[in-house]
Amino acid sequence: MVEAKDVVVVGGGFAGLSAAVALAERGFRVAVLESKPELGGRAYSFMQEDGGDQVDNGQHVLMGCYHETLDFLERIGSRDKLFFHQDLEIRMLDRNGAEAVLKTSRMPGPLHMSGALLRYRHLGIGERVRLMAGGMKLLAMLRRERAALEGLTVAELMSRLKQGERARQCFWYPLSIATLNDEPEVSSAALLAEVLKRAFFSRRSDSAFVYSRVGLSELYCKPAADFIEKRDGVVAAHCNVEALEFADGAVARVRLRDGRKLGASNFVLAVPPHQMLRLLPDGAASDPFFARVGKLESSPIVCVHAWFDREVTDAAFAGFIGTTTQWMFNKRRIFARHGERHPGYLSFVISGARKLVERPNNELLDIVLGDLKAMIPAARGARMVKALVLKEKHATMAPAPDTFRLRPTANTPVPNLFLAGDWIQTGLPATIESAVMSGRAAARALEARHGEKTLAVAA
Ligand SMILES: Cc1cc2nc3c(=O)[nH]c(=O)nc-3n(C[C@H](O)[C@H](O)[C@H](O)COP(=O)(O)OP(=O)(O)OC[C@H]3O[C@@H](n4cnc5c(N)ncnc54)[C@H](O)[C@@H]3O)c2cc1C
DSSP states (O other), X not given: OEEEEEEEEEOOSHXXXXXHHHHHHTTOOEXXXXXXXXXXXXXXXXXXXXSOOEEESSOOOEETTOHHHHHHHHHTTOGGGEEEOSSOEEEEEETTSOEEEEEOOSSOTTHHHHHHHHTOTTSOHHHHHHHHHHHHHHHHHHHHOHHHHHTOBHHHHHHHTTOOHHHIIIIIHHHHHHHHOSOTTTSBHHHHHHHHHHHHSSOGGGXXXXXXXXXXHHHHHHHXXXXXXXXXXXXXXXXXXXXXXXXXXXXXXXEETTSOEEEEEEEEEOSOHHHHHHHSOHHHHTSHHHHGGGGXXXXXXXXXXXXXXXXXXXXXXXEEESSSOOEEEEHHHHHTOOOSSOXXXXXXXXXXXXXXXXXXXXXXXXXHHHHHHHHOGGGGGOOEEEEEEEEEEXXXXXXXXXXXXXXXXXXOSSTTEEEOSTTSSSSSOXXXXXXXXXXXXXXXXXXXXXXXXXXXXXX
């Protein structure tokens, strides 16, 4: 047995690290155990073998409305590694070269959004007015008909809001697929409504995009580990937890694959849902509280990174309408770093990529390059130097309407066991903000149940 800690946190992604940071701030001694060689989970970066760029596993965009994430980054001393746009400004490109900008006006929120919608030139005047009316009706539904929204898909919601095909394709569906990571026909309308309320119909600053100016791992992994270790905690990679061992109806210790065991007063599992189930003994896993989690499904994301001999656009990012590729990010502008060897570095995202994820990398690259050339004519003359295709098969929880009854709370029926992860019931789709909210919720739940007792043991 190694030395007992107050709390063992299993999983070193955003959820586990934010739980551990919140617990360390409350005076708990924490051990974070991560199975992989590096922290970061589904939001990590790595250095290219040729020493060129830091590559994120996929472009991660934060928004001003990610209040918990921004606060977490502030506490670990990383907020200054972010770039904050002042306003929402998204260039949306259409196949025939047409460009329209979704740009919020200078009015206070939520009026700022009306400026963006009413000036959105991909839609005719009548469509823009209907879009505005649809947004207002959605907010009213969120206030008064929440239960009905929870049973609807995004596509069904569009019919209720009387949104035509063009408004769906140019506005609603790009936002929905980007934020929920699945097709509108199978995604929850209530989740979309929650995102839109927080991101677009609140304060002006909540709508703006926020990026990391450094690789994802540099943004939060090391700073969070330093924070925890300075408060008498331990953060250990290469620690694959194989099982939780129970005694007297509570968790007594975790057993690692290499045979080591670690006891604690409390445990937080901050791993994806199916991994969580595998760690429980049969008796606990069949408890309806845990068992229903087994019905949560996942949805993939494909990311393509491509380096060119020149910069083909000055846009920091752009949305593509009507192509397989949905978003393009200009990493040179985002990192504010110009590559000497490869002046152009673009990364592309295809969310909800169920139909693509099994296709070979060269086919995916061809699709993305074809889409790029269709959207940005300047790319036709550029030479691609190298490329990288990254597939995340289980990128996020699939945002189906029935997830509302499947997602568990941080508190579990086991008195000293707590759950965290972007898939916990936060009311949000599986995003960084949901992961951080869940981690902090687990810390609060643990403190509420066991704070005094655990601290007394520690003393
Ligand atoms: C390509 C891609 C793009 C994305 N883009 C965005 C975006 O733009 N904006 C946004 O907000 N979100 C985005 N997301 C979602 C975001 O990355 C996730 O919501 C978030 O990272 C989830 O964090 P987590 O801590 O809940 O889970 P994870 O990151 O999965 O962390 C769980 C950790 O537990 C570890 N683990 C599992 N089992 C064990 C075990 N038995 N023992 C020890 N450790 C274990 C895993 O190795 C992992 O490190 C994106 C995701 C992907 C994949």
